[in-house]
Amino acid sequence: HRPNMFEMENVEDCVIEGFTAIDSPHFNFHMIDMLNLEIRYVNIETNWRKQVELAKKYGKFDFDLNIPMFPFNTDGFDPAGRNIYIHDCEIENWDDAIAVKPSSSKDRIDCSENVLVESIKVKYGVGASIGSVSANSHHNCVNNVTFRNMEFEEPMKAIYIKPNPGGEEGVDSAVISNIVYENITINNPIWFAIYIGPQQMKEPDGAGTGCMLYPFGGGDEACPTNPLVAISNVTLKDVSISGGVTPGIVRCNETAPCTGFEFDNVKYTSYASRLEGWTCQNVYGNEHKVQPKGCILDEDSLSLA
Numbered sequence: 001h002r003p004n005m006f007e008m009e010n011v012e013d014c015v016i017e018g019f020t021a022i023d024s025p026h027f028n029f030h031m032i033d034m035l036n037l038e039i040r041y042v043n044i045e046t047n048w049r050k051q052v053e054l055a056k057k058y059g060k061f062d063f064d065l066n067i068p069m070f071p072f073n074t075d076g077f078d079p080a081g082r083n084i085y086i087h088d089c090e091i092e093n094w095d096d097a098i099a100v101k102p103s104s105s106k107d108r109i110d111c112s113e114n115v116l117v118e119s120i121k122v123k124y125g126v127g128a129s130i131g132s133v134s135a136n137s138h139h140n141c142v143n144n145v146t147f148r149n150m151e152f153e154e155p156m157k158a159i160y161i162k163p164n165p166g167g168e169e170g171v172d173s174a175v176i177s178n179i180v181y182e183n184i185t186i187n188n189p190i191w192f193a194i195y196i197g198p199q200q201m202k203e204p205d206g207a208g209t210g211c212m213l214y215p216f217g218g219g220d221e222a223c224p225t226n227p228l229v230a231i232s233n234v235t236l237k238d239v240s241i242s243g244g245v246t247p248g249i250v251r252c253n254e255t256a257p258c259t260g261f262e263f264d265n266v267k268y269t270s271y272a273s274r275l276e277g278w279t280c281q282n283v284y285g286n287e288h289k290v291q292p293k294g295c296i297l298d299e300d301s302l303s304l305a
Contacts, residue, residue, distance in 0.1 A: 002026035002073070009033055010108060017041050023050060027075040028093070033107045034081030039089065046074045046093040072201070075099055076125070080107070084115045090123075096160070097125035100145050102174065104138035111141035120150045127160030128181070132199040132208075133174050135167030135228035140174035148182040155193075158186040159236065159248070162199040163229035165209055174229040186241045193241040193268065194248025196234065196258075196283075198223050215249075215279060225253040225281070233260035241268040247292065252282040261285030261296050268292060 005024035008014070009032040020043040021028045028044050031037065051074075076091040080101035091097045098120070103112040117128065128147040133140050152158040159181050163174070186193045200223065202210040211223030231252060241247055247268035252258035261283050268291060280295035284302045287294045 004028070004030045006030065012036055014038070015040070019043075020045060023047055024074055025051075026073055027078055029077045029079070030075070031077070031079045031081070032101070033103065033109055034079055035083060035109060037079060037081060037084045039077060039086045042089050044076045044089070044091045044093055048094055079115070080109075080112045082109045082111070082113055084112075086115075086117045086120070088119045090121045091125060092123040093125050095126050096129040097122040097127060097155075098147075099127075099129040099131065100142055102131070102133045102140035102142050104136065104140045106138040110139075111143050113141070113143040113145070115145040117145075117147045118149045120147075122150065122152045122155060122158075125152070125155050127155060127157040127195070128184075129157075129160040129162060130176055130179055131160075131162040132164040133162070133176055133229055134164035135172035135174040135226060137171055140229075142176050142179075144178045146180040146182065147184070148180070150184050152184070152186045152189070154188045154190060155186065156189070156191050157193070157195045158189060158241075159184065159194040159196070159239070161196040161231065161234065163197075163226050163231065164199050165224055165226050167226065167228040169228065172228050176229065176231045176234075178233045180235045180237070181239060182235070182237045184236075184239045186239070186244075188243035189241065190244070192246060192248050193244055194236070194239075194250070194266075196231070197249055197251035198225055220251075220281075223251075225251055227253040227256040230256055231258045234258070235262040235264070236266050237262070237264045239266040241266075242270075244268075244270060246270075247278055247294075249279040250281070250283045250295075251279070254282050257282040257284055257302065259284050259299060259302065263287040263290050263294055263296060265289045266291070266294070 002025040
């Protein structure tokens with residue numbers, strides 16, 4: 001098991017500032033049950049070549065493809081809690097740049113909420129993320145999170161909301177609500193610029209569907225949506241995407257559709273001219289100045305269904 005560089009739990013009134021974290025073997029900052037946290041002027045650097053060399057040297061990893069796909073699970077900032085402010089940071093890594101994790105009734109703080117992330121530059125990475133969020137009996141919750149004024153260069157993903165599969169109907173539940181991405185620039189995404197839907201990668205413990213190649217590796221059945229994770233009120237405003245193969249995927253469950261989605265001035269210019277359209281399922285709300293035209297359905301049609 002690779003250790004995290006910084007591990008914090010049940011901390012109040014904390015400021016982290018003014019240094020660079022280099023080559024964490026696993027998550028850089030894993031922070032649970034935080035109250036009143038500010039992170040500022042902290043940079044994260046992950047040299048994938050050196051980590052591959054170390055893994056090979058000590059017989060821990062056999063990897064011959066000379067492409068930047070390792071190391072996964074070197075998340076930048078993974079906070080869960082209330083009143084969190086992360087700003088003026090630069091991140092280069094190979095998993096979530098920032099991932100707001102859920103809180104639940106088993107925690108001191110029962111919902112991860114009131115989170116602002118702004119003025120961040122990301123190189124590579126797998127997104128400004130929500131989750132992953134799984135349904136459980138303690139009701140996992142993420143609410144009122146804003147990402148704004150962010151720049152991404154060659155990310156695997158940039159805007160990323162990821163519910164996890166699983167759970168028992170009538171027992172387990174989760175909610176993702178009131179999420180805003182504003183003034184986001186995404187250049188040359190390697191995979192999806194925008195991905196809202198079932199988590200594609202397996203968890204570090206091997207759990208999950210592992211549908212990384214969706215939509216090419218098995219279709220919807222291989223990457224099922226979860227009706228037990230409710231997603232509502234997600235806003236994308238002033239999002240510019242250049243390069244890549246597709247603007248994005250937004251997939252919700254037929255029996256628990258996503259509602260209150262607002263896409264405003266979301267523009268995509270592809271150099272590849274391949275999969276230029278959106279992939280959307282069961283998402284309702286409004287869109288304005290979306291290029292190419294999106295596929296959000298009017299909520300009036302939901303009420304008539």
